[in-house]
Amino acid sequence: MADMRVLTTCPRDCYDACGIEVSLRDGAVRRVRGDRDHPVSRGRLCRKCATAYNGVLLDPRARLLTPLRREGPKGSGRFTPVSWDEALAEIAQRLMAVAADPGANAILSAHYTGTFALLGYHFPNRFLRRLGVREVDPDTICNKAGQVALEYMYGTSLDGFDPRSAGDAACIMVWGANPSASAPHQHEHWLPEAPGRVIVVDSVRTPTARQADLHLQPFPGSDAALAFSIAHVFRRDGLLDRGLLAGHAIGWEELEPQLERHTPGWGERVTGVPAAAIEQAAHWYGTGPSLLWIGQGFQRQPRGGNAVRAVAQLAALSGNLGRPGTGFLYLNGAGNRMLDEDYIAGADLAGSPPDPISHMDLAECLEDPRRSRALLCWNINIAASNPDQARLRRALTRTDLFTVAIDLFATDTTDLADIVLPAASFLESDDLVASYFHLSLGAQVKVIEPLGQSLPNTEIFRRLAAAAGFNDPELHEPDEQVIAEVLRRAGLGIDFASLARQGTAWIDGEPRVQFPDLKFPTPSGKIELASTRAEADGHPRVPQPHADPRPADGRLRLLTPASPWLLNDSFANEARLARRIGPATIALHPADAAERGLAAGDRALARGPAGQLELIVTLSPDLPRGVAFSAKGRWPKLEGSGANVNALNPGTPSDMGASTTVHGLEITLTHAP
Numbered sequence: 112m113a114d115m116r117v118l119t120t121c122p123r124d125c126y127d128a129c130g131i132e133v134s135l136r137d138g139a140v141r142r143v144r145g146d147r148d149h150p151v152s153r154g155r156l157c158r159k160c161a162t163a164y165n166g167v168l169l170d171p172r173a174r175l176l177t178p179l180r181r182e183g184p185k186g187s188g189r190f191t192p193v194s195w196d197e198a199l200a201e202i203a204q205r206l207m208a209v210a211a212d213p214g215a216n217a218i219l220s221a222h223y224t225g226t227f228a229l230l231g232y233h234f235p236n237r238f239l240r241r242l243g244v245r246e247v248d249p250d251t252i253c254n255k256a257g258q259v260a261l262e263y264m265y266g267t268s269l270d271g272f273d274p275r276s277a278g279d280a281a282c283i284m285v286w287g288a289n290p291s292a293s294a295p296h297q298h299e300h301w302l303p304e305a306p307g308r309v310i311v312v313d314s315v316r317t318p319t320a321r322q323a324d325l326h327l328q329p330f331p332g333s334d335a336a337l338a339f340s341i342a343h344v345f346r347r348d349g350l351l352d353r354g355l356l357a358g359h360a361i362g363w364e365e366l367e368p369q370l371e372r373h374t375p376g377w378g379e380r381v382t383g384v385p386a387a388a389i390e391q392a393a394h395w396y397g398t399g400p401s402l403l404w405i406g407q408g409f410q411r412q413p414r415g416g417n418a419v420r421a422v423a424q425l426a427a428l429s430g431n432l433g434r435p436g437t438g439f440l441y442l443n444g445a446g447n448r449m450l451d452e453d454y455i456a457g458a459d460l461a462g463s464p465p466d467p468i469s470h471m472d473l474a475e476c477l478e479d480p481r482r483s484r485a486l487l488c489w490n491i492n493i494a495a496s497n498p499d500q501a502r503l504r505r506a507l508t509r510t511d512l513f514t515v516a517i518d519l520f521a522t523d524t525t526d527l528a529d530i531v532l533p534a535a536s537f538l539e540s541d542d543l544v545a546s547y548f549h550l551s552l553g554a555q556v557k558v559i560e561p562l563g564q565s566l567p568n569t570e571i572f573r574r575l576a577a578a579a580g581f582n583d584p585e586l587h588e589p590d591e592q593v594i595a596e597v598l599r600r601a602g603l604g605i606d607f608a609s610l611a612r613q614g615t616a617w618i619d620g621e622p623r624v625q626f627p628d629l630k631f632p633t634p635s636g637k638i639e640l641a642s643t644r645a646e647a648d649g650h651p652r653v654p655q656p657h658a659d660p661r662p663a664d665g666r667l668r669l670l671t672p673a674s675p676w677l678l679n680d681s682f683a684n685e686a687r688l689a690r691r692i693g694p695a696t697i698a699l700h701p702a703d704a705a706e707r708g709l710a711a712g713d714r715a716l717a718r719g720p721a722g723q724l725e726l727i728v729t730l731s732p733d734l735p736r737g738v739a740f741s742a743k744g745r746w747p748k749l750e751g752s753g754a755n756v757n758a759l760n761p762g763t764p765s766d767m768g769a770s771t772t773v774h775g776l777e778i779t780l781t782h783a784p
């Protein structure tokens with residue numbers, strides 16, 4: 112009998128939102144692959160998903176199949192299966208007791224992008240908002256500094272350029288993103304096929320940087336200084352759009368005096384980028400029309416918000432806005448496709464929610480019984496992904512902290528929970544996927560029944576609402592009704608059945624121009640190069656030409672970005688991926704290794720502000736001197752050390768948004784004893 116073919120969409124935290132084709136035979140999945148007709152995936156998934164979707168994701172031996180109640184001490188991983196009714200009754204009773212005394216603000220909800228499908232990501236918030244819990248601001252573990260910075264300047268971080276406009280661009284500048292790992296199809300197709308020149312700004316000579324027309328390699332933490340020296344060239348060489356600055360921006364007169372002395376020569380001394388390359392980039396980008404892809408990497412540093420403001424101002428100064436082939440992109444939020452995320456998340460149910468905390472403060476908050484009595488972790492594995500790992504782990508062993516973890520697999524975080532609930536995978540429920548790069552909307556289509564007793568997030572939280580005695584209709588709205596309502600409100604003229612048949616719908620027939628009328632959603636309606644809101648929040652009114660001091664006393668600046676083989680910390684338990692990745696490594700420039708008497712394959716001890724970790728040395732001429740590189744995403748429980756690279760990170764918050772500064776760490780590296 113011929114295989115049945117079902118189209119669906121990848122809901123991972125990834126720019127690409129690939130179209131997927133699932134072959135089914137006799138109701139069982141035979142193969143998960145890229146949809147051959149999908150313009151992004153073109154028949155191929157990334158290596159991580161191609162492996163995991165045909166491996167651990169469908170493996171009942173690897174998946175959590177029933178609710179579990181803790182039996183042994185926290186962290187022992189000893190659990191007993193219990194029924195859903197039992198598990199939910201206990202959770203509801205414990206949460207309601209905390210809500211009654213000392214109050215629901217002592218219940219923390221930690222979540223992020225385990226799934227980025229709209230319902231799976233947002234719907235649980237309906238119950239959590241109704242209960243009045245304190246949210247751990249999800250973006251603080253990732254990209255919040257950049258969001259705040261762009262909101263100050265342009266009024267939005269979620270309304271980026273339409274990637275289809277690359278056909279009109281003479282230049283694309285990719286600043287602080289590594290598509291070869293985090294947007295593989297943009298690396299393989301979008302950038303090479305764009306007719307314009309490609310400039311990559313990245314402290315690491317990544318595969319994307321290697322294939323670019325020009326690679327600028329600033330020392331980490333010097334992006335703002337580099338942006339100012341590019342802006343200097345704009346001003347010196349007549350590349351400023353003075354008409355746009357006069358008519359559509361405020362603060363140019365405050366910014367302009369700063370440009371005079373930040374010459375390419377100064378930029379070279381501060382950033383390490385040759386002055387000639389700064390000049391070249393300024394001319395290519397400044398002449399335009401140009402697109403600016405603002406990645407999330409360079410904002411994960413102590414002055415990351417300032418760096419994003421400094422880089423983002425380049426679009427305004429050079430007039431690369433408001434016409435075809437121009438604009439910037441940080442994220443394309445679902446809202447710019449009229450997909451109503453607030454409705455899905457039940458924003459109206461919030462009342463006056465407690466102030467959120469940052470992921471940077473989570474360990475401290477969980478240590479304190481006055482601030483935290485219960486914790487719900489869903490779509491996240493905090494014991495792997497969060498900073499201050501040892502301290503967080505200790506806090507999670509508090510016996511008076513009632514912890515619920517929802518996941519597909521037994522992770523470090525579920526091992527520390529009191530109750531574990533099994534979540535269904537993306538192949539096991541209908542949902543909607545809005546790419547944060549392309550202006551598309553994909554159908555996530557239920558292909559098989561959930562494995563074991565696992566359930567989609569939506570159903571888990573509907574049942575939890577019932578167990579808690581909440582009868583609000585919003586908390587019990589079925590998925591098909593929510594999906595239909597989202598599509599109706601979006602006015603796209605498509606229902607879920609048709610979307611599922613075609614897999615992905617593309618919004619607008621023609622490439623959209625970002626800010627076509629040069630009106631911006633800031634208080635003034637203009638680009639706010641000088642921001643009174645930033646000033647009121649304690650920041651400089653205008654971006655600053657800042658560069659972090661270089662590490663001293665033999666320390667190295669540590670970068671811990673994405674691996675091309677893992678999706679954040681998803682799939683680290685996939686055996687074939689683990690074999691491919693091998694042991695945890697730290698890469699450094701051969702000269703830095705030689706200075707420390709280290710060679711490839713040596714065991715080295717990295718010491719950071721929050722702890723230490725043993726890693727295997729590799730050598731890479733693709734790194735600047737003084738920089739070390741160790742990819743994120745490994746599971747502590749699968750490491751001999753019981754820790755991953757987040758053990759080194761103290762969780763110091765960024766200048767804006769109290770966001771992660773994981774690329775701002777300084778470490779020492781010596782031979783392991």
Ligand code: SF4
Nearest residue numbers: 121125128129157160
């Ligand atoms: S993670 Fe990204 S590249 Fe990989 S299959 Fe999913 S959308 Fe495609």
